[in-house]
Each structure stands twice: as structure tokens, then as C-alpha cells.
Amino acid sequence: MISLLLELLLPLSLVVLTLLVLRPYLLTRLGARTSYALWCLVPLLLLCFVLPLQLSSNSTSAVMQVYQVGLQQAEQQFSTGSLWLWLWLCGVLLFSIAVLRSQLQLHKEKAAAKSVDLKSVQLESDLPCLLSHKTQGPYISGLFKAEILLPTDFFQRFSPTQQQLIIQHELTHWRRGDLLCNLLALALLMLFWFNPLCWLAYRAYRHDQELACDALVLANACKADKIAYGKALLSNSEPTPVSWQGITTHYGDLKQMKQRLQQLQNQQGFSKTTLVAAVAAVLVAGLWLQQPAQAASATTAKNEPAPVMRVEPKYPVQAAQQQIEGYVQAKFDISAEGKVSNVRIVRSVPQATFDKVSITALEQWQYAATGHEHKDMLVRLEFAMDLLDANIERVGVIPTAKH
Structure with a gap:
């Protein structure tokens, strides 16, 4: 998992920094x-880096690699990875x-809130609304059962x-679907x-939201409505956020309110051309950055993947005390990214x-990423109290050089 995150760190940082x-x-x-x-x-x-770009996979390897495990590393607890x-x-x-914790606080707030019928005050809403004395400003919450929480003085404070x-x-x-987008951003x-950079990007993303x-609300609004909306923003601003909610949407704190009011005077439409061009550029960049891996996998498609890190098994204490030696033959699969899975004896x-x-x-x-899956890789681990044979490679507990 760590190796995959580190591989994604550079492209993620580049696109986030560009947007910021x-x-x-x-x-x-x-x-x-x-x-x-x-x-x-x-x-x-x-997605361009995570989703497999190669549909074909390598054939099963019939070559068995043999490594020896000695008693010298019986006390090794953790590898760097x-x-x-x-x-x-x-x-x-x-x-x-x-x-x-934030969701539990929100659940308690909603449980203590009272339902309100907006039709009685000639307001239209597709979602149920609740009045809460803990709510500073109106916001929507709930992924599957969405509700709008309003402050108790909502009908007195606003026209x-x-x-x-x-x-x-x-x-x-x-x-x-902003709530689902917020869930993805939190993930x-x-x-x-x-x-x-991800924390800065998350804050900017929520502000842009x-x-x-x-x-969008004021796209066809008259000047009087824009003025009324601006006054509502000022009335609803918070010097500092009362609580942090990752999924719900808040009107924003006082620091953000100035830009929101300025943006009301600079309303723009939606540029589909810019979005399509940006998406195309990202896809092209993703495919281009994948080319070195694809080229390498094409030349080594019939070869075994090169190991980049092998962790030595800890010699069982009970076996060491009884001076028991032996061996294990195992098979495992290697993903296109070089991750080992499906280990079986x-x-x-x-x-x-x-x-x-x-x-x-x-x-x-861990193995070098080849862009192809390798099935049923065969390995034999020799467990011995002393080194067996100088010609047999010893398993290392630190990253080893590629073969």
C-alpha cells in the first residue's frame, strides 16, 4: 500500500499544485x-495510474527461486517498510x-432538532428541514437521507x-451531488x-464548492436578489468555524466571506471547453507517464519480475529452541504494480x-512494477540454524538490488 501511495505522490502533488x-x-x-x-x-x-492499462498478463512461471533463512534474524521485528x-x-x-466524532456530533444535533414545515411559510424545498439551536448557519447533511438544518432564528433573521x-x-x-464529492475528497x-498540499487543496476545494x-443560485437572479443574498452571507458568517464537518456544507467563516462577496460581483458561466481540454490533457499526461512502464513490461514480458524488497521470515522461537530445521515451498501472485498477494503454501x-x-x-x-500480472510465482524458503550453502541467496531484511 505504501509503495503505491508513494508512486502516486508525485503526480498527485503536481496536479494539486497546478490547480492551487x-x-x-x-x-x-x-x-x-x-x-x-x-x-x-x-x-x-x-485513476490513470491505478486502473490497469494492460489487459494481458504473463504466463505462469515454472522457475522456483530458493532462499535460505538463518537464525541470525530471529529477533528482527520490523522492516523499514x-x-x-x-x-x-x-x-x-x-x-x-x-x-x-464529527458525524456523531452531527447525529446528536439532528436528534435534538425539530422538524419544520416550509410550506406553512410559503417556502419550497425538496428535502425535510430541521430547526436546531446548535446550528450557526443553514447546511445540508446526510448521504442517503439528506436534511437541511436551520438555526432557530432562521425566520426572524432573514427576509x-x-x-x-x-x-x-x-x-x-x-x-x-456535493455531499458524495466531499466523501471522495475526504477519502x-x-x-x-x-x-x-492535499490539506491546502481540500480547503480550496471546499471554498470553490x-x-x-x-x-449557480444567482445565475438568473436580479440585482436586488444578489444584494439580499450578500446581506444573508454577512449575517451568517462565523469568526471561526464552530465545528469541523468533512461531509456537510457550511456557509463559511469570516475569512472566506470577503471573497464570496467579491465573487458575487464577478459571476461567470460554465466553460465546458476548458473542462474538456483539461480532462484531455490529464488523460494524455497519464498515458504518457505510463509509457516507460509499458515499454519496460514489453521487453520483460517473458521474464520474471525483479524483486526490490524481500523481508526475511522470523525464525519461530519454539523451532529455534528445539533446533528444528526445514523448508517451505509457496506460490503467490504479483500484481502489475509489484505487490504480492494470494500467498499459499x-x-x-x-x-x-x-x-x-x-x-x-x-x-x-515487493517487486518492480511491470504493468503485467504474474501468477503462481514459486519460491522455496530454507530454514536452517546455520547457513546452508554460500551459493544459495540469503533473504534480506532491507531492499535488495534488482537482479
Whole structure:
């Protein structure tokens, strides 16, 4: 997993940095709707690298590689790759806890809220609305059962025109699928939490989402409605966010409000030409960056993939104490990205003594990406108290040189 994330880190950083640098120009010249739509280039570029571009796979390898495992590494606990994996998993866990906590707070807020009938006040809404005393500003929440949460003073603070425009703003989020887009953005941020550019991009993406929603709501609005909407934004701004919600949509804090008000005076349409051109450029760039891997795989299609990291199995303590030696023959598959999977034991002597440690180690092995899948790779691990034969390669616990 770590190797795949590191491979995606450079192209992800490049496209994110490009969007962040061009963002002021895009907002000024092309408008918020186009700027928001261009954030789809981020998952699109990642798909170009993740999805398999080669449909063919290599034939089964019948050559068995033999390695020896000695007692010298019986106390080895972690490889460098394992350490980075655990650090990444800790970050993912903390991120997941923060998201879960925010959703639990939202669930409690919705449970304490009261339902309100907008038809009684001559307002139109396709979604149910709730009044909550904890809500600072109206926002929509819920992926499968969407609801609009309104502050208790909603009907006193805003005029009827402002009320309808605010409701339309939240409905626009729902109709465009912004909540699902936010879920995807959170998933990417969780995977790449260690990249500071991703945090900057997430904040800019959420800001552009609100700007684009404003532009769509006021696309055909008169000047009076725009003024009323601007006053509603000012009335609803927050000096600092009360709580962080990753999936729901908020009107924004006071720092963002200035740009939102400025953007109301610079409404632009949606440039389909720019979006299509940008998507085409990303696809071409993705295919071009894949060419070296495709060329390498074409020349080595009939050869075995080169190992880049092999983790030595830990000699079982009980077997070492009883001076038990033996071997394990195993098969496994190698993905186009070089990741080992589907490890199974073919034969082991003594039976089941070294199986568990062998599977654990083999699952961490990494091979050079070839763009092709390799099925049923065969390996034999010799477990001995002392080195068996100088001609047999010893499994290394650090990345080894390519053959």
C-alpha cells in the first residue's frame, strides 16, 4: 500500500499544485463554477495510474527461486517498510476518529432538532428541514437521507427572499451531488494525510464548492436578489468555524466571506471547453507517464519480475529452541504494480512449522512494477540454524538490488 501511495505522490502533488497556483486566475477569468469543476482532475489523474492499462498478463512461471533463512534474524521485528506502514495507519486511524466524532456530533444535533414545515411559510424545498439551536448557519447533511438544518432564528433573521435563496443554495448542493464529492475528497485526504498540499487543496476545494453554488443560485437572479443574498452571507458568517464537518456544507467563516462577496460581483458561466481540454490533457499526461512502464513490461514480458524488497521470515522461537530445521515451498501472485498477494503454501517440512512466518514475510515482498500480472510465482524458503550453502541467496531484511 505504501509503495503505491508513494508512486502516486508525485503526480498527485503536481496536479494539486497546478490547480492551487492557477486558482486565482481561474476564479477571475472563468468563474467559480469552472474552477470547482476542475477539481475532478485530481481523482481522474489517480485513476490513470491505478486502473490497469494492460489487459494481458504473463504466463505462469515454472522457475522456483530458493532462499535460505538463518537464525541470525530471529529477533528482527520490523522492516523499514513495516515501520512506514504503521505510521501511515496511525495517521489514517486518527483521521477516521476525527471524522467519526464529527458525524456523531452531527447525529446528536439532528436528534435534538425539530422538524419544520416550509410550506406553512410559503417556502419550497425538496428535502425535510430541521430547526436546531446548535446550528450557526443553514447546511445540508446526510448521504442517503439528506436534511437541511436551520438555526432557530432562521425566520426572524432573514427576509422571505433571503430564506428562499438560502434554501435554494442548500438544495443546489444536494442536486449536484456535493455531499458524495466531499466523501471522495475526504477519502483521498485520509489516504494522503502526510502530504500538506492535499490539506491546502481540500480547503480550496471546499471554498470553490461554496463559490460555485453561489454562482449557480444567482445565475438568473436580479440585482436586488444578489444584494439580499450578500446581506444573508454577512449575517451568517462565523469568526471561526464552530465545528469541523468533512461531509456537510457550511456557509463559511469570516475569512472566506470577503471573497464570496467579491465573487458575487464577478459571476461567470460554465466553460465546458476548458473542462474538456483539461480532462484531455490529464488523460494524455497519464498515458504518457505510463509509457516507460509499458515499454519496460514489453521487453520483460517473458521474464520474471525483479524483486526490490524481500523481508526475511522470523525464525519461530519454539523451532529455534528445539533446533528444528526445514523448508517451505509457496506460490503467490504479483500484481502489475509489484505487490504480492494470494500467498499459499504448496509444501512444508515439518508441516505447519514455518508456514505462518513464511506467509507473513512473503506478503510484504515487493517487486518492480511491470504493468503485467504474474501468477503462481514459486519460491522455496530454507530454514536452517546455520547457513546452508554460500551459493544459495540469503533473504534480506532491507531492499535488495534488482537482479
